[in-house]
Amino acid sequence: MNRESLGTIVSSIDGPSPSVLSFVVNEGKVHKGMFIELDYSEGTMVCLVEDVIKTNRYFERPDSVKTIGSELEKNFPVSDWEFLLGKARPLGVFVESSGNIQRSTFPPSPGTKVFKAKDENLKKFLALQENGLHLGSINFHDVLLKVNLSKLLQKHLAVLAMSGAGKSYCVSVLLEELLLRKKEDGQIAVIVFDTHGEYTCFGESANSPYKDFSSVTKVIDASKIKIASSKLTPWMISNILPDLSAPQKRELSSIISRLSNEMKSGVGPFDLSAVRAELGVSQNQKTAETLLGILSEIEDLDLFSKIDYPAVSDIAKPGQLCVIDLSKVISDKKKQIIVSYFSNKLFNDRRQKRIPPFALFVEEAHNFIPETTSKGVAIAKATLRTIAREGRKFGAALVVISQRPKRLDTTTLANCNTNIILRITNPYDLDHIKQSSEGLDQSSINSISSLRVGEALIVGEAIGAPTFFKVRLRTSQPSKHEVTLEEAAKRFSEQKQKNEDELSSFL
């Protein structure tokens, strides 16, 4: 079948070259962000339309337009001289015989016809996969964005956007896809550190039209989490209490290791009261006194106990989601310790193959892996950085979600080989992303600030070329906790009225 061409390549000052070309459009069916293709010596060249410009030579000179513009329109068919020019960037050459994709190194000829990219070619070119994770649809093409699981997650993912642009919605779609995977396609364990309780809805039973994920979701209220006191290793102690002096650290570590040895010899698990008792009879009273003060600071966190709750084997199960709901934990330090402890444990257990491969999602990641650290406030940073650096080899994937990319550790961001970027307008954030994301060109950066809610750009390992897409509709029920300001104000007044009514009837 003869395909209708979209336009013809023209000679311009800067092209056609291997990196840029312009084409005159037959009809106005070309849009910025569309993929086009053309015949090329080695196969099919695929290009991305970066701009579409309308021109008309009769309206080029402002002085003549002002003086004779209206006369011209009456006497000449000036609109016949209007034409549309498309500017496109060659992305690569698809060699049909081998299925390989090559870089374009030689310009196509002026006069070459360009076509809208065929769906089949686009899927192969973008490395999409029929049974991949369905995240959305590609603008202007009848192609679903279905990405390969390993390519998306194995070398880590960053989901970046300003507040309210749709990060959590997009992540929910990804969680659904991970939970819907069949056993034969490979199921991983999914763990989410949920700072604001945005994903707890996965654990609540849902009615039509929503899909119910409650049978594969476990929600853990982080305020009830406990860490065994025997796990207070010297490393953890220095991390939690960076201001301890060397003798204080030695004293505390030696007490904990003595109690741990006793525990192993049959005395049973111990808690911080046992540490307190040991400090009371310490030879070194001066150090012990200071440590007792510091110990009450740790006791106030209400976190360390005799045994771990939950066990790591309970939170990492194939095909299951574990949401660690941090929304009720007020202390920043406690949140940091929980994230640090469980990430570290998950990574170590995965290294020893005690738990299945997993993806660890960290919401508000800039708080846990910040670029600049002041002492004692980024307890989880070292562990999460290690997962970003080494996790790939062990099947430990990290997904960082942040509305302040500028405040996110550059090394971690650079280790996230795929980025999903939704609307961002802050120039500092955009600049930071540009520096850490290879393959992101200026034209894509410029488009990020004009994206609408739910529109995103995916770039990196998971996709053959930076691609704009519309995030698909979620099938899981949205969070019931999210309400508009109007709704929250109404609920508050209703509750207040109810309280007053109850009080007056009581009196």
Ligand SMILES: Nc1ncnc2c1ncn2[C@@H]1O[C@H](COP(=O)(O)OP(=O)(O)OP(=O)(O)O)[C@@H](O)[C@H]1O
């Ligand atoms: N793809 C989408 N389709 C329809 N609605 C969406 C989409 N993405 C986001 N929304 C809506 O936009 C609002 C904000 O989305 P979301 O909570 O995901 O933003 P966010 O980036 O996580 O914000 P924050 O940084 O404040 O957590 C929500 O009400 C959500 O339902």
Ligand SMILES: [Mg+2]
């Ligand atoms: Mg969110």
